[in-house]
Amino acid sequence: MAAVRRYDILDTPPDGTFDRVTALAARRFNVPISIVSIVDHDRIWFKSHHGLDAKQINRDPGLCASAILESDPYILENASTDVRSLTNPLVAGEFGLKFYMAVPLRTFDGYNLGTLCVIDKEPRTVDQSQIDDLKDLGSVVMDQIELRLSARRAVDQAQIMAREIDHRVMNSLQFVSAMLSLQSRSGRSTDATTQLKIAADRVGAVARVHRHFYAEDVRETASCIPYITRLCADLSSILETPIHVDGDEGEVPTTSVQPIGLLINELVTNAAKHGAGQIDVSFRLADGVRRLVVSDLGQGFPKDFSIESSQQGLGMKVIRSLAEQLGGHVEALPNPIGRGSSFIVEFPA
The missing domain is CATH 3.30.565.10 (Histidine kinase-like ATPase, C-terminal domain)
Incomplete structure (x- = not known):
């Protein structure tokens, strides 16, 4: 959770870069839904939600909360018969989820923030090339998250430096003024x-x-x-x-x-x-x-x-x-x- 807070991504506005990644993932797998999710302490928040109106769901029934506990892709080819998801409300309930595949969004220091996932209401199989493609797209998402963190830190540092320089210039001018005042007396x-x-x-x-x-x-x-x-x-x-x-x-x-x-x-x-x-x-x-x-x-x-x-x-x-x-x-x-x-x-x- 400290890593999630560090990236300061929760509740940020929609971003075209992430939306393009989820659209591409949905086309690649020929599925209706693709999501970039960030797992919070009590919810799963969607940074991008292609094919889905919801912006977040509770953490308890969320498959992403399970997927971030793994370092490898999390794959449910038929969730209605998989022991890991038989009782999940998204599978057994009205939503009717049947296929779910997610890759964790892993930080440079080894923390899983959330997932890039693809979802269908029909069972399906995947091959290794598809798994590799989703992993690559997940890496693109994580690269963008890291880039935004670096950019924000650079802006923060520039603001700190500007204030520091202003402070030093002010001190220098005050010192010059004091010396000239001494000289005048x-x-x-x-x-x-x-x-x-x-x-x-x-x-x-x-x-x-x-x-x-x-x-x-x-x-x-x-x-x-x-x-x-x-x-x-x-x-x-x-x-x-x-x-x-x-x-x-x-x-x-x-x-x-x-x-x-x-x-x-x-x-x-x-x-x-x-x-x-x-x-x-x-x-x-x-x-x-x-x-x-x-x-x-x-x-x-x-x-x-x-x-x-x-x-x-x-x-x-x-x-x-x-x-x-x-x-x-x-x-x-x-x-x-x-x-x-x-x-x-x-x-x-």
Whole structure:
């Protein structure tokens, strides 16, 4: 029954494809009735019912409910003398069924949803070629059912992706707006041209972060090291500075990818501007904590440097804001190798 629900076919409108199959089956066997049936928990519902007005019957007297218990075709050449059907109301009652042959509609994972059957009120015999033909027609029916499931899932996935992309675009625009708002309150007396150039660089950073992220499929999580490697290769080319990336493989929620990428953009740009030599980017996981480190080989921090200082520019404000967005914090320390500086961002994995 779970498989029946999975295909979501019960009570769907008539479909010309299935009607053509039942018409073809009736002609092939020269019988008046052919049905594509789906067996529900209390009824047998007809997806197609050639030569029959009824759209469903109760499950109890239905021969299809017996046929789906078999993996082979279910054949009653003379139901009125077959011990399997002597007391069946469709045989003993007014309907007067005499001939019934059905092939199960089997899913790819082995569940019988219903049958393709042919029915007559006169006894008849069948040969192997007819049995093979009905099996082939049953396979066509099942192929169509599987195809419709795949198409529905593709549409559902496309809708999910569209909503996800809309959500991410909205978040990106809100982030750009927040950065420009911070910039407008920076209090610096630079001219309008310089301010516009800074704003354009910020917007470009957001676009760059998204370009490298969408190189992969939209998923709930993403592998961070390949993403960081692509982003840093782009930054290395723009800044004309060597950047080395290493770290631990691992998935992070896609909601964290944008702030991580923007953090790297800000920290690497600052290292290229104020530091010297190769820039090292490390992303590691230890004790349930993600640790992003960006180091350079410059002169190190001034003695009075403080991340929390109100004198720090927009870049430091953005870095602190991004770290807080990830639920973490940022600190500035001398490069452990003895020359240069390091920014360390830690946040929960």
